[in-house]
Amino acid sequence: MINNNYSLSKWLKNLENINKKTIFNLIELKSLAKKLNLLNSKAFIFTVGGTNGKGTTCAMLERLLLNSGYQVGLYTSPHLINFVERVRINGTVLNEEEHVSSFQNIESVRNNVSLTYFEFITLSALILFKRYSLDFLILEVGLGGRLDATNIIDSNISIITNIGIDHTSFLGMDRESIAFEKSGIFRKNKISVIGEIDIPNSMHKIAKKKKTILKKINIDWFWEKKGDYWNFIHSNVQLYNLPKTQIPLSNTAIALSALYYSGFKIDEKVVRKSISTVQVLGRFQIISTIPYIIVDVAHNPDSAFYLSKKIDEVNVKGKIYAVIGVLKDKDILGIIEPLRNIIHYWFAAPLKTIRTATKDQLKNIFPKNNTFVLNSIHEAYKKACISAKKEDAILVFGSFLTVSEFFSFKR
Template sequence: MCKKNFSFSRWIEYLEKLEKKNEINLIKVKNIAEKLNLLSLKSFFFTIGGTNGKGTTCAMLEQLLLDAGYQVGLYTSPHLLNFIERVKINGSYLTEIQYVSAFINIDSVKSDYSLSYFEFITLTALLLFKQYSLDVIILEVGLGGRLDATNIIDSNISLITNIGLDHTSILGSNRFSIAREKAGIFRRNKIAVIGEKNPPDSIYQEAQKSKTILKIVNKDWYWEKYSNTWNLIHSNIKLYNLPVPQIPLPNAAIALSALFYSNLKINKETLKNSILKVQLQGRFQIISYFPRIILDVAHNSNASLYLAKKIDQIDTQGKIYSIFGVCKDKDILSIIAPLKDKVYSWYVSALPTTRTATIKQLKNILPIHNTFFFNSIYNAWNNLKKILTKKDIVLVFGSFITVSEFIAIKNKQIK
């Protein structure tokens, strides 16, 4: 297949069809990276893993570094609306032409070796970073850590935000196994900053094997919240009366803590403003107030529990409705459990992906009372909006795909 004349959209279509490999071999991915001179980048690397909060931690770290005057590259996943959201250079997205050029370059070097979708796009991100003189590169782990494509990079500092049950069919059925996989990003004699308050023993075991220096929340660094401020107590610095961010505080705290462990210089005068700037699409994002429409990509039990706590902080005068869609590999019962008694009525949809939980599956799991099923997010929304009052709340959650579909629908309606 000749791909040199592929358009950007054709390339994305091709990449999305790449087969998942039963056996992951990062050695071959690393060999391709070496051919492209991607392993000799002089930037300072942060690699961020964890069950939840990776994206917001990356966003906070990026903002702090940009405001401190550094040249910063950011690689995150998944995207919400457009593939180009995955890579940012100094806070800006790149062009489709730049991506196509990188795709062609990687395809010409990989020879007969078959890359997975995530391996291909991770190499793409690194190749794009290579074209700029970046001081710092931030990599978000896609899945797990040990066998994730981002792990071909020997990062200067690794972060693990937290450890919960997700992707259990791949990472293991308990926190011990999952933590061991996530600890695969640890590096010899380098610092790993841990935001999990109760790390499984496997974290300590893997750190001992790799001679990694652990910096664990509530042991080596601390954060404490008050009504309108918070403090960060750290071996390198003590910060008081910080503004409460728009993202979850634990994620802001681990980003800030990791930055100070890096010894990269930061202007403490601008730090407070940086904290207030950070927000991320699809993370308790309120896009309307009458009725209040909240978007959240909560797709596991930890994330939905946090979402439930945020809902409790809202002065609710009307009913709470949910537009919900989820992938079949998720523990759906644990996702809906924290919100089951808060949501008055569920508008449930299948998603436009082969990974979707089907209507039949969802009917066997979700509450029968006040639950309605649809074949698309579009139909779910069109039926729900007919009965909404200005005092009601609409909670759109369950998957990145659920949120992205809803955003696309609302954008079309605005136009």
């Protein structure tokens, strides 16, 4: 049992060590949630899964709903600076005391039930939501879907942004296996909005088995970029000449699609006013322009490819210096490859986690002729700053933890 007098930081430190279970089973978790009366929310619920773009899709959903006058709860992960970022009520984080209170609530009924860190904090988020009168809940899947803690909740609409190769040790080595796991959030006779163009067969099979209603991109809904504007076509609405967004258009479009399938009133004026205002911390975030300092949480091949396209749009006049830290279980070569021809120098360093790629691993993987391997992200960034001129760019990426460390010394 954990001491109920702990501060939030002490709670979190202890939660990381309460167990090391590797076999996930939602039966006990759901039973505990039932005991806490968390399974019968009156709110309309979106569950958002996928390989990339979950956080930005959630942020767009939240902003559109808030600007439409609804009461909204958002649960997302991971955090970049402070744990309290993971739960927002009507766009605002809660104080640490409210989180500690919900932790205490769980611990008072947990007994000997073994919970992972993520399972514990997911229950906590649901407790916090229950304390407010909310119209909508937006739940971001942490890992996969089928065995993710968020999957104890029956959503009204499920969203899958895309299917890429990531977390292979948990989800499988190919897209069919990964799609099977992510399709675990489907619900009988409920709509699932799919942003993946090339849908794996396993997803179709799960949808048929669960009698889920799939709403697929380029079949049931569409979006197209037209220069400085874009269009969105949906069975319930057609929107033309929409303004540019600060997050990927694909994520904006899937959020819009899910909202219009929900049946709730979303005024077109609100859409046009809102979509260009959404920005998410650490998602192609431009900190400075002289020189360019850009941070991005890209951490797998698909997101690295998207990042390469975004850098092309910036049209940097000088050289590009990459500050990068990666986890050892990632496809590091796959992350490097889309950027290999546009990065002039790499400043690589281990992260502050046991899961990090070590200095020796970084030396063996990164290009030999233009890579410097440093002791920390802070040291790597300082080295890049010394090298960069005003017409150059410094790109910080490779992991959520890389960006988190960057913000820890840049605040």
